[in-house]
Amino acid sequence: MVVLFVSGSCYWWNDVLNYKVVAFLLLVALSFLSLFLNILPVIVAALVSAFIWNFFFIPPRFTFHVNSAEDFFLLIGYFVIAVVHSALAYRIKQKEKRVQDEEQQVNMLKLYDTLLNSLSHELRTPIATIIGATDNLLMPGDKLHEEDKRSLLLEVSVASLRLNQQVENLLNMSRLASGFIQVKLDWCDVNELIYATLKHVEENLKKHTIQVSVDENLPLFKLDSGLMEQVLFNLIFNAIHYTREHSQIIIHADCMDGNCVITVEDNGKGFPPEEIEKVFDKFYRLRYSKTGGTGLGLSIAKGFVEAHHGTIHLQNKITGGAKFTIKIPTETSYLNEIKNE
Amino acid sequence: MNILVIDDEGQIRKLLHIILQSNGYEVAEAVTAKDGLIAAATNPPDLILLDLGLPDETGHVVLKKLREWYTGSIVIISVQSNESDIVNALDNGANDYIVKPFRTGELLARVRSALRFSNVQDDEPVFQFNNLYVDLAARLVKKADEIIKLTATEFSLLALFVKNEGKVLTHHYLLNEVWGSGYTNQTQYLRVYIAQLRKKIEEDSNRPVHIITESGVGYRFIMME
Numbered sequence: 150m151v152v153l154f155v156s157g158s159c160y161w162w163n164d165v166l167n168y169k170v171v172a173f174l175l176l177v178a179l180s181f182l183s184l185f186l187n188i189l190p191v192i193v194a195a196l197v198s199a200f201i202w203n204f205f206f207i208p209p210r211f212t213f214h215v216n217s218a219e220d221f222f223l224l225i226g227y228f229v230i231a232v233v234h235s236a237l238a239y240r241i242k243q244k245e246k247r248v249q250d251e252e253q254q255v256n257m258l259k260l261y262d263t264l265l266n267s268l269s270h271e272l273r274t275p276i277a278t279i280i281g282a283t284d285n286l287l288m289p290g291d292k293l294h295e296e297d298k299r300s301l302l303l304e305v306s307v308a309s310l311r312l313n314q315q316v317e318n319l320l321n322m323s324r325l326a327s328g329f330i331q332v333k334l335d336w337c338d339v340n341e342l343i344y345a346t347l348k349h350v351e352e353n354l355k356k357h358t359i360q361v362s363v364d365e366n367l368p369l370f371k372l373d374s375g376l377m378e379q380v381l382f383n384l385i386f387n388a389i390h391y392t393r394e395h396s397q398i399i400i401h402a403d404c405m406d407g408n409c410v411i412t413v414e415d416n417g418k419g420f421p422p423e424e425i426e427k428v429f430d431k432f433y434r435l436r437y438s439k440t441g442g443t444g445l446g447l448s449i450a451k452g453f454v455e456a457h458h459g460t461i462h463l464q465n466k467i468t469g470g471a472k473f474t475i476k477i478p479t480e481t482s483y484l485n486e487i488k489n490e
Numbered sequence: 491m492n493i494l495v496i497d498d499e500g501q502i503r504k505l506l507h508i509i510l511q512s513n514g515y516e517v518a519e520a521v522t523a524k525d526g527l528i529a530a531a532t533n534p535p536d537l538i539l540l541d542l543g544l545p546d547e548t549g550h551v552v553l554k555k556l557r558e559w560y561t562g563s564i565v566i567i568s569v570q571s572n573e574s575d576i577v578n579a580l581d582n583g584a585n586d587y588i589v590k591p592f593r594t595g596e597l598l599a600r601v602r603s604a605l606r607f608s609n610v611q612d613d614e615p616v617f618q619f620n621n622l623y624v625d626l627a628a629r630l631v632k633k634a635d636e637i638i639k640l641t642a643t644e645f646s647l648l649a650l651f652v653k654n655e656g657k658v659l660t661h662h663y664l665l666n667e668v669w670g671s672g673y674t675n676q677t678q679y680l681r682v683y684i685a686q687l688r689k690k691i692e693e694d695s696n697r698p699v700h701i702i703t704e705s706g707v708g709y710r711f712i713m714m715e
Contacts, residue, residue, distance in 0.1 A: 309591075313591055333574075335677050336677045336678035336680075336681050337681070338681045338684075338685055340685070340696065341681070341684075341685070341703055344696050344697060344703075345703045345705055361696070369678050369681050369682070374705060374706060375573060375705060375706045378705055482678045
């Protein structure tokens, strides 16, 4: 196209321009082409432009015939320069690509490293606790007080629950990564879903208060209750883990334009604005955040919500604290429709 | 009471053995499906704890073979987040299930309720727990000494729960028993009636103590502890 355009405009100016200048302009056009295109189209363009130059410009015009030896050499020279040029440009591009690939690989390795670091830390800490505590308990000779024994056993219990949580997260993550998630939609009472989740959360409560506000006449939604329970658990667990004692968590569910909308908000510090975009990334953890998470909870929540073709987003409230909003398009069924049978 | 544990994991067998024995049960162990079936046949236990993931044959196959002749209780042990497996086993004659990793209290509660179920089969139509009183024969339900009016469907759902006290009932089972075989996929009926029934019989319908949700599996009715 470019070749045709350039030669076309040169043809227009034919009276003014010498045909040798045309060759020069064509070469300029070609070198631009070789910056953006692959080697094959560039060579084709070089061939086409050589023929066009020959046919339309080199006297006698409108023949492929070349009169003088000078013109013949010019034509050959033109062609050779065009091909060499495109080959060189191609090689430069190849090299650039290789450098980029290498950079990407280095970045991947870095990510992998931080991932492994955080993971092994989160897995090893509870394991270390369990090994240490049980070693102590198994020590020959009864040196431990009854009270110490009990507190060691308590540590083991907490550590193993934490370990279980981490494994659950990893399994869910690999289910997501492998595309193995099958959403099994079934009628779901969101009120029941929230309270069932809270029952699991209770073990982790640290004097937080949880307030649930669900519309009395909320319809049933078609959701995968298992996945949604996990989503809510991760959001609530996150809110409990990263806010101070006695903080308040508010869960709200609503039906808006056929969407199931659930929000989970807290009155903690909220998220640093520059990191809000990244919190759903796999293995992402806030800078200076406290330990105890793998950085998987929120990305699993996002994955599960997206498996429902829904969205999840995070914002800081004006009054302080973070607010997660889940929005899932779904079928609804109102209770009153079958109430009076 | 005799309990047979069929599980290929040595640690789990040992753990179960210690927990059950220290609570007064006699425990026998089997490692494979084949050994489990033989052990059950030679010395029929009161209850079988069956792991679904056995090396030679799946627990589902063992369950089916056992149910050809064994009438005692079978409680399934399964790994977490495998609801369809659990529902499948329950619909194929397992009495209850417990997921690994389990808490000791939970395990003992399942075992107790399963054993109670296999022993007492004469109908005792009057139940009382906390503030709730149910007399099935008289079709009378009271909460804190106040009579509760239930619709016919609500009552048949409650009656089914009460008769299966302590046992988990799958969505499929409940729909089939109360609404009939054409309704087994109409889970919205179940959700609605469970919500209504909870409002009528629970102190706080959001934090139910009688009708317990077993996520992805079904419901469990609790009337004593």
